[in-house]
Amino acid sequence: MENVQYFHDKGIRYITLTHSLSNHISDSSYDENKQWEGLSPFGQALIEEMNNVGMMIDVSHVSDDAFYQTIDLSRAPVIASHSSLRHFTPDWERNMSDEMVKAIAENGGVVQINFGSNFLINDNRVKDDSEEYIFADVADVADHIDRVVSLTSIRHVGIGSDYDGVGDTLPTGLKNASTYPNLIQELQKRGYSTSDIQLILGGNLARVWREVEEYAK
Numbered sequence: 001m002e003n004v005q006y007f008h009d010k011g012i013r014y015i016t017l018t019h020s021l022s023n024h025i026s027d028s029s030y031d032e033n034k035q036w037e038g039l040s041p042f043g044q045a046l047i048e049e050m051n052n053v054g055m056m057i058d059v060s061h062v063s064d065d066a067f068y069q070t071i072d073l074s075r076a077p078v079i080a081s082h083s084s085l086r087h088f089t090p091d092w093e094r095n096m097s098d099e100m101v102k103a104i105a106e107n108g109g110v111v112q113i114n115f116g117s118n119f120l121i122n123d124n125r126v127k128d129d130s131e132e133y134i135f136a137d138v139a140d141v142a143d144h145i146d147r148v149v150s151l152t153s154i155r156h157v158g159i160g161s162d163y164d165g166v167g168d169t170l171p172t173g174l175k176n177a178s179t180y181p182n183l184i185q186e187l188q189k190r191g192y193s194t195s196d197i198q199l200i201l202g203g204n205l206a207r208v209w210r211e212v213e214e215y216a217k
Contacts, residue, residue: 004049013209014056014079017043017066026070027063029093038065039073047073054216056209059083059104060114060160064093067100076215077108077208082160084119084144085111095119098151105152108211110204112160113144117169119162120144136171142186145200154196158204159183 007015017026017039025043027034036043047070050057057078059067070078086095096104101111114120120136120143141159148157163176173182180201187197 001045001049004046004053004055008053008055012055014058014081015050016058016060016081017046017070018061020061022063026066028061029063030061031063034063034065036066038063038069044069044073050074051076051212052216054213056212061094064097064100068103071103071107074107076212077110078104079109079158079205079208080104080111080160082112082114082162082165084114084116085147087147088120088140088144089118089122098147101148101151101156105156108208110156110158110208111148112158112205113141113148114166115141115159115161115163115170115174116166117171119166120171133169135169138171138173138182138186141171141174141183142190145187146190154192154199155204155207157200159201 018028020028020030022028022031022033022035024040025046026039027036039047043066047057051074057070057074058081059070059078060080060083062070080096084095085101086092086097089095096111104111117134117136120140121134145157163170173179184197187200192200
């Protein structure tokens with residue numbers, strides 16, 4: 001448990017509780033082996049320690065049970081650093097359901113939209129006999145942002161591009177960070193103000209960061 005303080009001292013400011021397999025902290029949304037039925041006893045204690053140290057908790061990748069247990073236990077806001085919405089990808093546990101989005105908002109946290117095409121659009125858009133990969137586009141990213149805002153408010157959405165994780169599945173028009181102006185233009189077309197866009201691009205995450213540190217003081 002002392003490693004939380006150790007890594008905080010080294011400059012680490014958030015920890016993702018698990019990845020593609022369940023571990024000694026949490027069950028993974030990808031793993032059929034849900035050995036803990038959510039968080040392990042160690043994982044439950046870890047949530048409290050991260051709150052006390054001032055480390056942000058990232059609920060991307062965790063199972064639904066682990067997500068709700070984390071929300072119940074954390075006294076500080078949490079983030080989903082690179083997760084999109086299950087509304088557009090039904091039955092895919094890796095993404096957030098509408099209820100989970102609302103729970104993060106009630107916690108004060110932020111859902112940061114993942115840019116991977118399979119996070120953004122339903123696989124049913126790809127015909128079974130298709131040999132061509134169907135890429136999402138900038139409008140699909142904006143659709144996910146719109147959905148979070150409609151379910152909660154502008155204060156609970158951000159971007160979590162996952163440029164280092166989703167490989168060749170990035171949307172048309174958002175292949176690297178230099179193309180962010182395309183997303184900004186799309187958001188402006190949809191009526192988002194400059195201050196709204198500033199919150200989406202980093203302001204909301206910065207607020208959570210501050211609140212997590214303030215709780216630890």
